[in-house]
Amino acid sequence: MTTTHNGRPAPDDPDSPATTGAAAPLPAEAGQVSEKEARQVAEAARESTWDRPSFGKELFLGRFRLDLIDPWPRSDPGDAARAEAFLGRFRTFLTTEVDGAAIERDGSIPDSVFHGLADLGAFGMKIDRKYGGLGLSNLHYCRALMLAGSVSPAIGALLSAHQSIGVPQPLKMFGTGEQKQTFLPRLAAGEVSAFLLTEPDVGSDPARLATTAEPTEDGTGYRLNGVKLWATNGIVATLLVVMARVPAGEGRRGGITAFVVEGDSEGITVERRNEFIGLRGLENSLTRFHDVFVPAENVIGGEGKGLKIALTTLNTGRLSLPAMCVGAGKWALNVARGWAADRVQWGRPVGEHEAVAQKLSFIAATTYGMETMLDLCCLLADDDRNDIRIEAALVKLYASEMAWTIADELIQIRGGRGYETADSLAARGERPAAVEQMLRDLRINRIFEGSTEIMHLLIAREAVDAHLSVAGDIIDPDAGLGRKARAGARAGAFYAKWLPTLAVGRGQSPSAYAEFGPLAAHLRQVERSSRKLARSTFYAMSRWQGKMERKQAFLGRVVDIGAELFAMSAVCVRASAERDTRPENVELADLFCRQARVRVDALFAALWDNTDSVDTVAAKRILAGRYAGLEEGVITPSDELPWVARWAPGPSAAEDVRRRIPPKP
Numbered sequence: 001m002t003t004t005h006n007g008r009p010a011p012d013d014p015d016s017p018a019t020t021g022a023a024a025p026l027p028a029e030a031g032q033v034s035e036k037e038a039r040q041v042a043e044a045a046r047e048s049t050w051d052r053p054s055f056g057k058e059l060f061l062g063r064f065r066l067d068l069i070d071p072w073p074r075s076d077p078g079d080a081a082r083a084e085a086f087l088g089r090f091r092t093f094l095t096t097e098v099d100g101a102a103i104e105r106d107g108s109i110p111d112s113v114f115h116g117l118a119d120l121g122a123f124g125m126k127i128d129r130k131y132g133g134l135g136l137s138n139l140h141y142c143r144a145l146m147l148a149g150s151v152s153p154a155i156g157a158l159l160s161a162h163q164s165i166g167v168p169q170p171l172k173m174f175g176t177g178e179q180k181q182t183f184l185p186r187l188a189a190g191e192v193s194a195f196l197l198t199e200p201d202v203g204s205d206p207a208r209l210a211t212t213a214e215p216t217e218d219g220t221g222y223r224l225n226g227v228k229l230w231a232t233n234g235i236v237a238t239l240l241v242v243m244a245r246v247p248a249g250e251g252r253r254g255g256i257t258a259f260v261v262e263g264d265s266e267g268i269t270v271e272r273r274n275e276f277i278g279l280r281g282l283e284n285s286l287t288r289f290h291d292v293f294v295p296a297e298n299v300i301g302g303e304g305k306g307l308k309i310a311l312t313t314l315n316t317g318r319l320s321l322p323a324m325c326v327g328a329g330k331w332a333l334n335v336a337r338g339w340a341a342d343r344v345q346w347g348r349p350v351g352e353h354e355a356v357a358q359k360l361s362f363i364a365a366t367t368y369g370m371e372t373m374l375d376l377c378c379l380l381a382d383d384d385r386n387d388i389r390i391e392a393a394l395v396k397l398y399a400s401e402m403a404w405t406i407a408d409e410l411i412q413i414r415g416g417r418g419y420e421t422a423d424s425l426a427a428r429g430e431r432p433a434a435v436e437q438m439l440r441d442l443r444i445n446r447i448f449e450g451s452t453e454i455m456h457l458l459i460a461r462e463a464v465d466a467h468l469s470v471a472g473d474i475i476d477p478d479a480g481l482g483r484k485a486r487a488g489a490r491a492g493a494f495y496a497k498w499l500p501t502l503a504v505g506r507g508q509s510p511s512a513y514a515e516f517g518p519l520a521a522h523l524r525q526v527e528r529s530s531r532k533l534a535r536s537t538f539y540a541m542s543r544w545q546g547k548m549e550r551k552q553a554f555l556g557r558v559v560d561i562g563a564e565l566f567a568m569s570a571v572c573v574r575a576s577a578e579r580d581t582r583p584e585n586v587e588l589a590d591l592f593c594r595q596a597r598v599r600v601d602a603l604f605a606a607l608w609d610n611t612d613s614v615d616t617v618a619a620k621r622i623l624a625g626r627y628a629g630l631e632e633g634v635i636t637p638s639d640e641l642p643w644v645a646r647w648a649p650g651p652s653a654a655e656d657v658r659r660r661i662p663p664k665p
Contacts, residue, residue, distance in 0.1 A: 056390030062534030118190025154281025166193030234285025255304025329367030
């Protein structure tokens with residue numbers, strides 16, 4: 001998040017990139033960037049307009065627009081019928097043909113599973129039917145991922161990385177007709193794709209991207225050089241989305257650009273398969289490009305559009321990760337319920353003891369909340385009349401954090417058996433519930449597709465966009481007097497209308513939202529809390545101004561409050577809509593909201609009563625080595641190797657370890 005107006009000229013400035021359509025300039029040298037340059041590149045990549053309504057955006061502004069999600073959205077009946085038929089076949093395949101335990105032991109998904117997934121059309125779930133895909137909605141695609149992840153999280157990750165951020169989604173949104181016709185049928189038929197952005201020294205700071213794409217002299221294409229790290233599916237992928245820097249030149253805008261690259265192109269070397277504590281079947285690579293030729297027609301969306309494509313793709317692509325978190329919650333609830341009812345201690349089932357009862361209640365309520373948030377986001381995305389960039393980011397953040405807590409609580413409920421492997425349990429005749437594996441597999445979700453810390457900043461940036469649009473130049477040190485004066489006028493007009501709306505609202509009326517019955521009080525609380533959150537954010541911006549972007553702990557709490565309020569809103573609307581067919585969901589919604597309100601109260605208190613400032617000072621002292629004496633008395637990792645491995649352009653000296661799935665016999 002940045003508290004300047006995009007860190008660049010305002011939109012009414014004739015030299016503004018927002019006016020001219022140009023991308024923010026990349027630093028002169030990759031890897032050598034200032035903090036300001038890094039912010040500019042990231043800011044230029046985000047969507048800067050809001051041309052569709054957003055429940056999340058309004059919520060952070062203190063406007064409780066329940067009409068944007070109520071009545072509960074519905075799927076197209078025809079699409080739903082086709083999807084349910086596929087899900088039935090998919091479930092049968094997963095239960096009869098996939099051995100999740102073997103994938104975990106062997107660290108590899110068998111060729112036969114790849115063939116079976118291809119035969120089912122699972123690699124084309126999100127690809128339009130006219131290109132050979134299934135054309136599933138986001139809702140049913142996520143339900144398919146839940147099924148897959150419950151049998152083998154590695155398969156869920158394979159399918160998600162292939163379709164949600166791999167070649168199909170960027171081409172669906174930004175590809176030309178020719179690109180779609182060329183690549184999508186191949187992918188729907190079973191070829192695998194991967195997304196390559198991260199580099200050994202580049203994570204969430206794309207301004208430092210060092211992979212280059214030099215245009216050829218004859219103008220027919222580009223020469224790609226660089227190294228990409230942590231490419232999920234990179235070992236098996238035959239088509240890649242690669243992000244690389246194109247140098248600016250005469251008549252050429254340059255910038256970070258997205259390319260479709262054939263995985264078997266000359267000059268590509270998959271140097272190693274990375275191994276992790278979880279997702280042991282994940283085919284994740286370190287890949288080197290040396291003078292790899294990429295045809296000009298393989299550029300997606302035009303030069304300099306790569307980061308915008310990546311972020312826009314993730315608006316819906318992020319929904320796949322919480323789908324697997326929801327699946328994990330459902331699996332955990334099943335195991336916790338069965339075990340806590342069967343295991344007896346001190347004369348009663350352990351689930352009846354209050355210490356365990358609290359954990360069971362949390363798992364059930366939170367799983368319902370996560371599922372409801374996800375379903376709502378999917379339905380809003382399928383409608384395509386809503387901007388879900390905030391909502392999708394919120395559910396990714398919330399589900400990844402809550403699923404991890406659920407897994408931790410499940411291990412505690414199971415006690416020693418929670419720490420024991422499934423094979424060890426089975427060896428003595430007990431049900432092989434792979435609880436410890438779930439904990440290992442889920443941990444990456446707090447890092448995948450934007451770490452929790454980055455998601456906090458990303459969402460916070462969007463949450464304060466309305467403020468920065470009108471008042472950002474006032475606190476921008478680079479803004480001239482003219483821009484500051486215009487910003488002052490805009491801000492005065494905006495806040496004169498907005499601030500009074502935060503004083504009183506519908507949530508203060510005892511009869512408000514009566515149509516929601518026993519859930520009405522929770523919605524009144526959400527409305528009041530939304531206004532309180534907006535007031536708190538405005539006060540913080542007034543207090544810290546340009547330093548606001550460094551108040552990351554504060555911003556994180558603001559976002560976490562917003563996530564809880566979004567979840568509470570969603571469960572109340574869903575449960576009310578289903579009260580005739582699923583009356584038990586009203587109980588779950590009430591339970592979830594009661595727990596969420598406790599968390600919200602704690603977060604509001606921590607906005608102003610915390611140790612943030614002393615923690616920051618302490619961290620500087622720690623980094624400077626002031627407390628290094630505390631590290632004495634143990635044997636620490638060797639310092640012979642660097643924390644971040646350096647790489648240099650050039651041909652690979654490593655053996656190529658790529659894996660190619662042979663044709664089905």
